[in-house]
Amino acid sequence: MDYKKIAEELLTDIGGKDNVQAATHCATRLRLVLRDESKVDQAGLDERDEVKGTFSTAGQYQIILGSGIVNEVYKEFIKMAGIDAMSKEEVKTAGTQKLNPIQQGVKMLSDIFVPIIPAIVACGLMMGLNNVFTAQDLFVAGKSLIEAYPSIEGLAAMINTFSNAAYVFLPILIGFSATQKFGGNPYLGAVLGMLMVHPDLVNAYAYPSVLAAGEVPFWDIFGFEVAKVGYQGTVLPILFASYILAKVETFLHKRVHTSLDNLITPLFALFATGFLTFTLVGPLTRTLGDMMTNGLVWLYDTTGAIGGAIIGFFYAPLVITGMHHSFIAVETQLLADIAKTGGTFLFPIAAMSNVSQGAAALAMFFIIKEQKAKSLASASAISAYLGITEPAMFGINLKYRYPFYAAIIGSSISSAYITFFKVKAVAMGAAGLPGIIAITQGKLFHYIIGMLISSVVTIALTYVFSKKEWSKAVKK
Structure with a gap:
């Protein structure tokens, strides 16, 4: 040549x-x-x-x-x-x-989450497999697979433990990746994540019930009380904390003498950031999440299908920040008073959002030409349909942008549909295809129709958007 x-x-x-x-x-x-x-x-x-x-x-x-x-x-x-x-x-x-500030923010999130996608995908698929083992009436009338075949109960229990690992310790993975992205020592970022999920802390998932009972433990520091609450499964607190850690570390590297740098800098950077995380960053982001979810309940109760459409539209953007984890408190209360509420409305809407993200990734599998990206698209689509959307969202949809736009529109339309028919769930779990087993009786048909609407609308819009001149992220 x-x-x-x-x-x-x-x-x-x-x-x-x-x-x-x-x-x-x-x-x-x-x-x-x-x-x-x-x-x-x-x-x-x-x-x-x-x-x-x-x-x-x-x-x-x-x-x-x-x-x-x-x-x-x-x-x-x-x-x-x-x-x-x-x-x-x-x-x-x-x-x-x-890139403009919004594009830079999206790219930053993508750079942080793409490296940890394999771990999230693996655990997400195992979570879906565990649901297959434990779902009632899925394969055997009146029984789950482990009830019908007790010999596989141990295997199912092992898979269940494995499937939770990446999510229970998610701040560790994000802390490593985010601190590296922000220019700090990733191993210090991992330790910061460990601090936030330390077993001595109240588990984040148990926090709503502990708070309601008035039993939240505290550190008493010269009369100043700091809540001993963990951040399992959260995203936003560790992102902010990792940024602070990287900047404090960089600041100290420039000012501490080289003879003491390896001793002083990690010590003060980690302690200062950890202190700020539990006194300021964590509580603020948790409060922000609580305010948001209270607003969502009001929106659903007063506006019906319109409220469902709005929640469905913004659910995926909230997943990006990790604030969707604050929904746990709302869902716990709704399920605790199920005789009055009929169940939780958030779980079905989350399922519509997850299915939409999976449908967008599935469409991109046929649009993308690069083999590595195609492989990621197929795996992340399956994971999203099983209820874990981070691989599809951060690895594919946000990277190309327009699949994400298609997904939130599809989620909005399907969420409006299921809200109109008052589709609710009697339990929390993997929001997606496995969520079928948690839907209230008499509403399963509408739940399935909602998933079909979500998939068809999202796939169609993804293809339409891919043909637009501004969509240059895909090989023509």
């Missing part, structure tokens, strides 16, 4: 050397940061035999050339563009600077 000619043609198609801000390459793609992507001659690129596809994501315009070709073309390309060779991280930084 004439690599020089290919590089020259590519440079012309992307708007000339003055339009190139930075460039690098990976195994198959030329990864560029362009000053103005509107100058790209997309039709010209599509016609070239050497170009296997193009897409734009995270401020980078990427041209797929293939293994063995891209590195040779890159050598000629940077000569003609008059730029220096750059690392992937340098180009990633340059690309991030082009």
Whole structure:
């Protein structure tokens, strides 16, 4: 091949050397940061035999050339563009600077959660498998599988323990990844996560009942009481705490003498951040979540289907922040007074949101051309249908943005439908397909119809949005 000619043609198609801000390459793609992507001659690129596809994501315009070709073309390309060779991280930084604040926030969340997706997917699938073992009337009339076949009870119990691990200790995973993203020591971030789920603390899931009973334990520090409450399964508190930890650590590294740095910096950074987490960050985010859920109950009770549509629309964005975990207090109260309330309305709406995220990822499996992304899309879609949406949401839907928009619209429409028919659940569990076993009698038909509406609307909108000119994140 004439690599020089290919590089020259590519440079012309992307708007000339003055339009190139930075460039690098990976195994198959030329990864560029362009000053103005509107100058790209997309039709010209599509016609070239050497170009296997193009897409734009995270401020980078990427041209797929293939293994063995891209590195040779890159050598000629940077000569003609008059730029220096750059690392992937340098180009990633340059690309991030082009994004608006919202896009930067989404990218930050994606960068934090993508590395921990395999752990979340594995536990999510095991959680769904556990529901298969324990669901009544699913395969055997009047019994669950473990009741019909007692020999598998031990296996089911083991799977149940395994399935909870990533969620019980979620702050540890996020603490490691987030602190690394914010420029701190990831191992200190992991320890910070451990502090937040320490067994000496009241478990976050038990906090509502402990609070109602007035039995919350405290640390008495010179007359100042600090609640000993954990943050199992939460996202927002550890994200804020990890940011503080990274900044405190960076501050201390610049000011502590090198002879004491390895001793003083980790000690003070971790203690100061931990103290702030339990005295300020955690309580504030918990209070914010409580205020939000009280508003949701009012919205559902007074506006009916409209309220269901609104809750369904915003449920996934709340999952991003982790504030959906504050729904546990509301659902616990609704289920405790089930004779009066008839069950919880939040669980079915959460199921509609989860199914929508799964449907969007499923649609992306057929739209995306990159094999690695396709594999992630298929696995995360299954996980979302079983009730665990983080892999689909952070790994696929938020990355490409428009699948996420399609999913929250699909969730809104299906949530309005099930709210209109007063679909409620008598228990909490994996919100999705396994949730069928928790729906109140006489409402199962509408729950299934809601999931179908959610899937069909989301898949259709994802395909429609993928054809829009602004949707350049997918290979044409």
